[in-house]
Amino acid sequence: MTNRIEFKNVSKCFGEVEALQGVNFHLGQNEVVGLLGDNGAGKSTLIKILTGYYQPTGGEIYFNGDPVEDLTVPRARELGVETVYQERALAELQTLWRNIFMGRELTTSFGFMNVKKMQAETHSLMTESMGFTSTAVTPNSAIQTFSGGEKQGVAIVRALYFDADIIILDEPTMGLSLKETRKLLNFVRGIKAAGKSAVFIDHNIFNVFSVADRVVVLDRGTVAGEFMTSEISLDDLMDKMYRIAETGSFEGEVDEGFSEGK
Ligand SMILES: Nc1ncnc2c1ncn2[C@@H]1O[C@H](COP(=O)(O)OP(=O)(O)O)[C@@H](O)[C@H]1O
Numbered sequence: 001m002t003n004r005i006e007f008k009n010v011s012k013c014f015g016e017v018e019a020l021q022g023v024n025f026h027l028g029q030n031e032v033v034g035l036l037g038d039n040g041a042g043k044s045t046l047i048k049i050l051t052g053y054y055q056p057t058g059g060e061i062y063f064n065g066d067p068v069e070d071l072t073v074p075r076a077r078e079l080g081v082e083t084v085y086q087e088r089a090l091a092e093l094q095t096l097w098r099n100i101f102m103g104r105e106l107t108t109s110f111g112f113m114n115v116k117k118m119q120a121e122t123h124s125l126m127t128e129s130m131g132f133t134s135t136a137v138t139p140n141s142a143i144q145t146f147s148g149g150e151k152q153g154v155a156i157v158r159a160l161y162f163d164a165d166i167i168i169l170d171e172p173t174m175g176l177s178l179k180e181t182r183k184l185l186n187f188v189r190g191i192k193a194a195g196k197s198a199v200f201i202d203h204n205i206f207n208v209f210s211v212a213d214r215v216v217v218l219d220r221g222t223v224a225g226e227f228m229t230s231e232i233s234l235d236d237l238m239d240k241m242y243r244i245a246e247t248g249s250f251e252g253e254v255d256e257g258f259s260e261g262k
């Protein structure tokens, strides 16, 4: 099956800094890929290229098998990429339904905002997709009353509702409590269940391991290795991560199943 996204030999320089060097990366259909790597490894740069926020210095990008030149943010969105931003991207003082439909309001045949329909849609999304069971939360509740995890859930559901095929999450668990993190990981599983694809970045290897089909490890701008989570234990993956942090490579006795990236 054609990959949703493919990077071939992608590089990105910021002046002297080579944030990415010759990166080959792909995201399959209905696949969740976890990106791991130390601070400065190039994780955010990679996803900013695939969301059209940065243009690569070199290499090629393919969407569904077709080369895409001059990828911009609007073009990436057209191609089905949605980014789940940190909670600040939600309008805190606005209601839940307004946040869901912000910038893409439903209208009546006369061109007026169809508030009733948006409230009703929000209500079914809340109960079916966001897992809000509390009667205290309604489509008219202000976002500022939600927990961090609930806000992330709203952002993911918004991305799913608008039929994004590829959802990007860059450190979405940052600042969340354990309970909220669990909820968020369930939302990510919901992306998979909905038949969509995702790129998930998190500092916490447990979080990545528990939602990703495949883990790609970046190290100083290059792909150090990749693993199917079904083919490696969490212990072995952690071992490899420690090894790379210490020595800059996976070399050593515990390297069965390791496939070298380029
Ligand atoms: N806009 C920028 N200007 C200059 N250097 C940058 C910029 N963005 C990222 N970098 C550098 O590129 C490298 C990779 O950064 P980044 O992709 O943010 O890493 P990560 O998300 O894995 O922590 C780092 O050395 C960082 O300092």
Ligand SMILES: [Mg+2]
Pocket (backbone or CB within 6 Å): 043, 044, 045
């Ligand atoms: Mg980052």
